[in-house]
Amino acid sequence: MTTSYDVDLDPGWAVGGKPHGGYLLRTAVERALDDAHPHPMVVSAHYLSSPDAGPAVVEVDRLRSGRRVASSRVRLQQSGDARVEVLLSHGTLSTDEDYWSAPDSAPPQLPPIEDCPRVPTTGPTGRTVGYFDHVDLRLDMATAQWALGKPQRQAVVQGWMRRDDAADASPLDLLVFADAMPPVTFDLGLMGWVPTLELTVFVRGLAAPGWLRVVQRARLLRDGWLDEECEIWDSEDRLVVQARQLAGYRVE
Amino acid sequence: MTTSYDVDLDPGWAVGGKPHGGYLLRTAVERALDDAHPHPMVVSAHYLSSPDAGPAVVEVDRLRSGRRVASSRVRLQQSGDARVEVLLSHGTLSTDEDYWSAPDSAPPQLPPIEDCPRVPTTGPTGRTVGYFDHVDLRLDMATAQWALGKPQRQAVVQGWMRRDDAADASPLDLLVFADAMPPVTFDLGLMGWVPTLELTVFVRGLAAPGWLRVVQRARLLRDGWLDEECEIWDSEDRLVVQARQLAGYRVE
Numbered sequence: 001m002t003t004s005y006d007v008d009l010d011p012g013w014a015v016g017g018k019p020h021g022g023y024l025l026r027t028a029v030e031r032a033l034d035d036a037h038p039h040p041m042v043v044s045a046h047y048l049s050s051p052d053a054g055p056a057v058v059e060v061d062r063l064r065s066g067r068r069v070a071s072s073r074v075r076l077q078q079s080g081d082a083r084v085e086v087l088l089s090h091g092t093l094s095t096d097e098d099y100w101s102a103p104d105s106a107p108p109q110l111p112p113i114e115d116c117p118r119v120p121t122t123g124p125t126g127r128t129v130g131y132f133d134h135v136d137l138r139l140d141m142a143t144a145q146w147a148l149g150k151p152q153r154q155a156v157v158q159g160w161m162r163r164d165d166a167a168d169a170s171p172l173d174l175l176v177f178a179d180a181m182p183p184v185t186f187d188l189g190l191m192g193w194v195p196t197l198e199l200t201v202f203v204r205g206l207a208a209p210g211w212l213r214v215v216q217r218a219r220l221l222r223d224g225w226l227d228e229e230c231e232i233w234d235s236e237d238r239l240v241v242q243a244r245q246l247a248g249y250r251v252e
Numbered sequence: 253m254t255t256s257y258d259v260d261l262d263p264g265w266a267v268g269g270k271p272h273g274g275y276l277l278r279t280a281v282e283r284a285l286d287d288a289h290p291h292p293m294v295v296s297a298h299y300l301s302s303p304d305a306g307p308a309v310v311e312v313d314r315l316r317s318g319r320r321v322a323s324s325r326v327r328l329q330q331s332g333d334a335r336v337e338v339l340l341s342h343g344t345l346s347t348d349e350d351y352w353s354a355p356d357s358a359p360p361q362l363p364p365i366e367d368c369p370r371v372p373t374t375g376p377t378g379r380t381v382g383y384f385d386h387v388d389l390r391l392d393m394a395t396a397q398w399a400l401g402k403p404q405r406q407a408v409v410q411g412w413m414r415r416d417d418a419a420d421a422s423p424l425d426l427l428v429f430a431d432a433m434p435p436v437t438f439d440l441g442l443m444g445w446v447p448t449l450e451l452t453v454f455v456r457g458l459a460a461p462g463w464l465r466v467v468q469r470a471r472l473l474r475d476g477w478l479d480e481e482c483e484i485w486d487s488e489d490r491l492v493v494q495a496r497q498l499a500g501y502r503v504e
Binding site for chain 1: 293294296298300301315316320321323325334337339340341345346348349350351352353354355357405406407440449450452454456457469470471472473474475477479491494496498503
């Protein structure tokens with residue numbers, strides 16, 4: 001049984017007129033949650049075509065409803081066309097300690113926040129990136145030399161992140177943050193747009209209050225496609241998000 | 253419009269009576285492919301409940317059909333219940349060279365194949381793992397000391413892999429191989445079953461003929477869930493698969 005919800009896509013979250021992918025993901029996913037399974041645990045989204053700001057519809061189908069985990073299918077559509085298609089599994093996240101973590105797993109080393117400039121809504125490409133009014137990102141400039149015209153060819157970008165209103169990040173906010181870093185292709189001198197084909201987000205726990213640390217990196221660009229991997233760590237040094245997307249790039 | 257296909261799940265691929273997750277994924281995904289979009293590029297699967305060997309139904313919905321990429325929704329069901337729910341984007345993979353790869357990206361260092369024993373169909377837990385009749389996996393024993401009762405607490409396992417019939421691996425075979433390593437939890441002394449909740453596979457190119465090298469590792473076990481990341485490299489040192497799954501573990 002499909003349940004439909006009318007939603008209104010906020011132009012304030014748009015990038016070049018098109019709503020931000022993480023914002024679309026949050027908008028879709030929150031309709032699938034319920035009291036028994038309130039938190040996204042793993043979300044897989046395929047982006048079909050960008051909607052415009054304005055009215056849209058979210059359709060939700062519950063696929064199963066277990067004691068620990070429920071799974072749902074969610075579709076965001078506009079003008080009768082599917083725009084974002086999502087599968088998610090959801091349950092109750094915890095603040096549990098790690099049972100085990102890899103020896104080389106650690107939060108990114110960042111300069112103090114006051115030494116990291118806030119990313120402006122109008123960036124180096126001249127494009128308006130509206131979601132930076134909502135997401136407060138302070139970049140480690142050692143990983144953002146591309147903003148000064150000096151790409152380092154490392155394809156790593158990192159910084160501090162929180163909501164613009166300084167409120168604690170909910171699991172739904174983490175979905176937004178998992179897609180909020182500038183493209184790592186900027187550091188390879190590729191200043192074009194990097195549209196997401198697919199994005200999977202693992203939310204591994206509830207984030208502690210305070211600033212988050214985010215690092216995004218690529219492993220391979222080939223044949224017009226790259227992977228971008230994003231990790232988010234909370235103020236208590238807990239890994240709370242592992243996300244990876246396949247996105248398109250274009251060599252000018 | 254939904255197209256349905258009758259399929260027969262082969263008991264020869266079963267693990268403890270339940271068909272292997274990678275085999276189910278291949279069985280579902282191959283029904284969505286067409287001549288214009290013949291290769292899976294990114295596949296996201298949520299595993300809802302394990303089917304039994306025997307008759308099942310695969311339902312396919314085409315979500316979009318572009319020049320470079322098509323996207324489809326695929327559902328494998330049995331006895332009227334959805335068992336595996338999949339979203340995929342598919343197109344035409346290449347043998348292109350890397351445009352850029354991360355400085356620390358390299359295939360796993362493995363001993364010669366003749367020094368790596370083949371994984372038997374009946375493993376150290378006494379469970380029958382039928383898919384090892386079809387997937388020829390030669391383990392690097394330095395990463396499989398758990399098989400001798402000596403877990404190393406590294407949660408990394410690597411080895412050589414190819415089809416049992418020595419045929420070249422198709423992109424569909426790569427979906428199987430992306431879920432064919434033993435659980436890395438064995439190396440943490442956890443010998444229980446590790447059911448997949450979600451698996452995303454990026455197929456980054458066509459594999460060159462010959463043996464593949466596969467490495468799987470975990471980054472974090474917490475609250476009953478772990479990530480398992482799998483990379484597959486071909487005989488020409490090209491990264492052809494990046495996969496990650498969220499799976500359950502149980503501390504005895």
